[in-house]
Amino acid sequence: MTNTYITNATWALTGQKLDLRMGQSGDEPTTIYLDDIPLQGVNGVTDAGEMKIPEGARVIDATGKLLMPALFDLHAKIEIAGCSKRESIYRTGQAALQGGVWGMLVMPTPGFCFDNASTLDSFADAVTQRSAATMIPAGCITEGMQGTQQTPYNTLAARGVSILSDAEHVTDNILMLHRAMKYAAELGLTFAIRGDVPALTHNTYMHPGSTSYKLGLHGTPACAEEIGIETLIRLAQDAGAKLHIQTVSTAEGVAIIRRAKQKGMPGLTAEVALHHLLYTHENVGDYDTTFKTLPPLREQSDCEALLAGVKDGTIDCIVTDHTPCIPFAKKQDFVSAPQGMVALDTYLPAIYTHLIKPGKLTWAEVIKACCVSPAEIATPYDQEEGTPVVAPLLLFDPEVEFCVTESTMNCGTLNTPLLGTTLQGGVTMPLC
Amino acid sequence: MNPRKDLITIDALSDEDIRTILESTSAMKDIFTKSVKKVPALKGKSVLTLFYEPSTRTRSSFEVAANRLSADVTTFTVSTSSVVKGESVHDTIDTLMSMKMDYIIVRHKNSGIPAVIARHCKAAVINAGDGAHAHPSQAFLDAFTIKEKYGEVAGKRVVIIGDILHSRVARSTSTILRRLGAEVAYMGPGPLVPQEQYTGIPRFTNWEQVFTWKPDVIYLLRVQNERMDTPFFPRSDYHQAFGVTEERLRRIDDLNLSIMHPGPVNRGVEICDAAMDYRNCLINNQVENGIAARMSILYHLTPQTQNND
Numbered sequence: 001m002t003n004t005y006i007t008n009a010t011w012a013l014t015g016q017k018l019d020l021r022m023g024q025s026g027d028e029p030t031t032i033y034l035d036d037i038p039l040q041g042v043n044g045v046t047d048a049g050e051m052k053i054p055e056g057a058r059v060i061d062a063t064g065k066l067l068m069p070a071l072f073d074l075h076a077k078i079e080i081a082g083c084s085k086r087e088s089i090y091r092t093g094q095a096a097l098q099g100g101v102w103g104m105l106v107m108p109t110p111g112f113c114f115d116n117a118s119t120l121d122s123f124a125d126a127v128t129q130r131s132a133a134t135m136i137p138a139g140c141i142t143e144g145m146q147g148t149q150q151t152p153y154n155t156l157a158a159r160g161v162s163i164l165s166d167a168e169h170v171t172d173n174i175l176m177l178h179r180a181m182k183y184a185a186e187l188g189l190t191f192a193i194r195g196d197v198p199a200l201t202h203n204t205y206m207h208p209g210s211t212s213y214k215l216g217l218h219g220t221p222a223c224a225e226e227i228g229i230e231t232l233i234r235l236a237q238d239a240g241a242k243l244h245i246q247t248v249s250t251a252e253g254v255a256i257i258r259r260a261k262q263k264g265m266p267g268l269t270a271e272v273a274l275h276h277l278l279y280t281h282e283n284v285g286d287y288d289t290t291f292k293t294l295p296p297l298r299e300q301s302d303c304e305a306l307l308a309g310v311k312d313g314t315i316d317c318i319v320t321d322h323t324p325c326i327p328f329a330k331k332q333d334f335v336s337a338p339q340g341m342v343a344l345d346t347y348l349p350a351i352y353t354h355l356i357k358p359g360k361l362t363w364a365e366v367i368k369a370c371c372v373s374p375a376e377i378a379t380p381y382d383q384e385e386g387t388p389v390v391a392p393l394l395l396f397d398p399e400v401e402f403c404v405t406e407s408t409m410n411c412g413t414l415n416t417p418l419l420g421t422t423l424q425g426g427v428t429m430p431l432c
Numbered sequence: 433m434n435p436r437k438d439l440i441t442i443d444a445l446s447d448e449d450i451r452t453i454l455e456s457t458s459a460m461k462d463i464f465t466k467s468v469k470k471v472p473a474l475k476g477k478s479v480l481t482l483f484y485e486p487s488t489r490t491r492s493s494f495e496v497a498a499n500r501l502s503a504d505v506t507t508f509t510v511s512t513s514s515v516v517k518g519e520s521v522h523d524t525i526d527t528l529m530s531m532k533m534d535y536i537i538v539r540h541k542n543s544g545i546p547a548v549i550a551r552h553c554k555a556a557v558i559n560a561g562d563g564a565h566a567h568p569s570q571a572f573l574d575a576f577t578i579k580e581k582y583g584e585v586a587g588k589r590v591v592i593i594g595d596i597l598h599s600r601v602a603r604s605t606s607t608i609l610r611r612l613g614a615e616v617a618y619m620g621p622g623p624l625v626p627q628e629q630y631t632g633i634p635r636f637t638n639w640e641q642v643f644t645w646k647p648d649v650i651y652l653l654r655v656q657n658e659r660m661d662t663p664f665f666p667r668s669d670y671h672q673a674f675g676v677t678e679e680r681l682r683r684i685d686d687l688n689l690s691i692m693h694p695g696p697v698n699r700g701v702e703i704c705d706a707a708m709d710y711r712n713c714l715i716n717n718q719v720e721n722g723i724a725a726r727m728s729i730l731y732h733l734t735p736q737t738q739n740n741d
Contacts, residue, residue, distance in 0.1 A: 216565030
C-alpha cells in the first residue's frame with residue numbers, strides 16, 4: 001500500500017499545523033491519537049517542515065484546509081421508494097462521503113426491517129458490496145416495528161446489533177417496552193427512541209402556533225415529547241437499560257435530559273437533528289412540505305435551547321435524520337406528504353455554513369457532537385478492552401463555495417430546503 | 433382587478449380583488465330579480481364540482497351560480513369514483529384536465545389540497561372548503577351580507593362563536609371582515625378557541641365577555657362533531673354555556689344585534705328554535721347571497737385553459 005503524505009494541514013480542533021503520513025508500512029501502528037481522537041490509517045504526525053517525503057510519493061498539499069475526523073451519523077434512513085435495496089445502499093453511501101460522513105446507524109424502515117437474522121445478514125453483504133460508507137443497522141425493538149412482540153434480541157446482538165430502535169414508531173404499550181428493556185439490559189443493548197405520547201400526537205401535522213392556526217393544521221403539542229422523554233428515562237432507569245433519546249425538539253425536552261444527567265443516569269444519551277437547530281415552524285410558510293418533519297420544527301427559543309444543549313453536552317450528538325422522500329410524495333398536500341428531509345449530501349458544509357461560520361458552534365463542539373460521541377454510541381466495542389472507534393480523516397476547505405443543485409445531490413431524492421442555496425465548504429474523503 | 437386564476441384563500445387576494453368581487457356580487461344579485469335569471473357570461477365554459485366531503489349547500493350554491501352564468505356544470509361524485517380505489521389527487525386531476533375543464537370547485541377534508549390542485553392544473557380552482565384552512569366563498573357571502581345589512585363592514589364588531597379550532601369559516605370570514613375594517617372576536621369552549629397570540633383575535637370563553645364587548649353581529653358556528661375523534665368538551669353543556677338560548681335571544685333582541693350562521697344549523701345546540709325566526713336573523717340572506725357571491729367569484733377568475741385546446 002502506498003503511503004500518502006499530507007502537508008500543511010491545519011488540525012481543525014486546535015488550529016495547529018501538522019504533517020501526516022497515512023497508510024500502512026512495517027510495524028508502525030495504523031492508529032494514532034490526536035486530541036484523544038483515534039484516527040484511521042495514520043502513521044506519523046510531525047511538525048510542519050520536518051517530514052521527509054520520498055520522491056514520487058503521493059502528496060496532498062492541504063494549505064488552507066482543515067484536517068479533521070470524518071463524521072458519524074447516528075440517525076439515517078436509507079430506503080428510497082422505487083429504488084432497489086442495493087441501489088438505496090449505494091446512493092446513500094455516495095451521499096455520505098460527499099457530506100463528510102464515514103459511517104451511519106441505519107434506522108429500520110419497512111424495506112430494511114432489521115427484526116431478524118436473515119435481513120441483517122443480507123444487509124451486511126449488500127453494504128460490503130455496494131456502500132462507500134460504513135452502515136450499522138439498528139435492530140428493531142418489536143417485530144415489524146408494530147410495537148407488540150419483541151424481536152429476538154439475542155440473535156440480533158450476535159449479528160453485531162448494539163442499538164435497538166423502531167425508528168419513528170413509538171409504542172403506547174409501556175408494559176411491553178419495560179419488559180423489553182429489562183431483557184435487553186442483560187445484553188448491554190441501547191434503546192434509541194423518540195419521546196412521544198401517540199395519543200396526543202395522532203392526526204397532528206406541525207408545531208402549534210400562528211402558522212398552524214393560519215393553515216388550519218392540528219398542532220403537535222410539545223408536552224407529548226416531554227412526557228414521552230420523562231417516561232422513557234424512568235423506564236430505562238428502572239430496567240437498568242441504556243437509553244438514547246432520539247431527535248429532541250423542545251426546550252423542555254433538553255431540560256428534562258439535563259436534569260436526569262445531573263442526577264447521574266449512566267447510559268443516557270440524546271441527539272438533535274440538524275434541521276431542529278436551523279429551522280422553525282414558520283418555515284412551513286404556505287404548506288411547504290419540505291419543512292414537514294417528525295417531530296415538527298418548533299420555535300426559535302427551542303432552537304436556541306437545543307443549541308445550548310449541544311454546547312453543554314446535554315445533547316450528545318447532532319444527527320442528519322436523513323429521510324429520502326421521492327418528489328411525488330412531497331408534492332402532495334401537507335397532511336398527506338411524508339415527514340423528513342435528506343441531509344447527508346450537504347451535512348458538513350451545512351454545519352459549517354449555518355453553525356460554525358456564524359459562531360453558533362465551535363469546531364471542537366462539532367467534532368464532539370458529530371464525530372466522537374455518535375461513533376462511540378453506535379459502534380460496538382468492548383469497553384473493558386478499550387478498543388477505540390477509529391475514524392478516518394477528511395480534509396475540509398472552508399473557502400469552497402457551491403450551489404446545492406440536483407447534480408450535487410447523490411442520495412437519490414431532493415427533499416432538502418438547502419436545494420438552490422449556496423453552501424461553503426468542500427469535503428475531500430477518503431484521503432487514502 | 434388583475435387576472436387571477438384561482439381563489440384559494442382570502443389572504444392571497446389584494447384589497448382591490450376583494451372590493452371588486454364584493455361590488456359585482458351586488459350586480460349579480462340584481463340578476464335574480466329579473467324574470468330571466470340567466471346571463472351568458474360563462475357560456476361554453478365548463479365547471480366541475482369536485483367534493484371529497486359531503487356538502488349540500490355549498491355544492492348546490494356553486495352549481496346554481498354556474499348555471500346562472502350559463503356554464504356547463506359537471507358533478508364529480510367521489511364516492512363512486514376511482515378515488516375510493518386509491519387514486520391520488522394528482523392522477524384524478526390529470527384525468528379531469530384531459531376533459532378540458534375551465535373551472536374546478538373543490539372541497540376536501542385535508543387543509544392545502546386546493547392549492548396543490550391549483551399548482552397542478554390550468555383550470556381556475558376555487559376552494560370550496562379545505563380542512564380547517566379556508567372557505568373563501570363563504571367569507572365573501574358573509575361580508576356581503578353584513579354590508580347589505582349595515583351599509584358597510586368597516587367599524588362593525590362581529591363575534592364568531594363555537595368550534596373555532598376546526599372551522600375554516602372562522603378563519604376566512606374573520607380574515608375578510610378584518611381586511612374590510614371590521615373588528616372580530618372569537619368565543620367558544622376553551623379547547624376549541626385558539627390562543628390570541630396565535631390568531632391576533634380577542635378570545636372570549638363566555639357570553640358575558642361577548643355582551644361587554646358590544647358586538648353588532650353574533651356569528652354562530654356548527655359544532656363539528658365529525659372532526660372530533662375524542663370529545664373536546666362535555667357535549668351536553670354546549671347549549672346552556674355557548675348557544676343562543678331563548679333568554680340570550682331576548683337580550684340580543686333588546687340590543688338589536690344580528691345573528692348569522694353558515695349552516696347547516698343544529699337547532700337546540702348552537703341556536704334555539706325561536707332564534708331562527710328572529711327579525712335580525714340573516715341566515716336565509718346568507719344562503720341567497722351565497723349564489724350571488726359565487727357568481728361574482730366565477731365571473732372574475734381567469735382560467736389558463738384558452739390555449740389548451
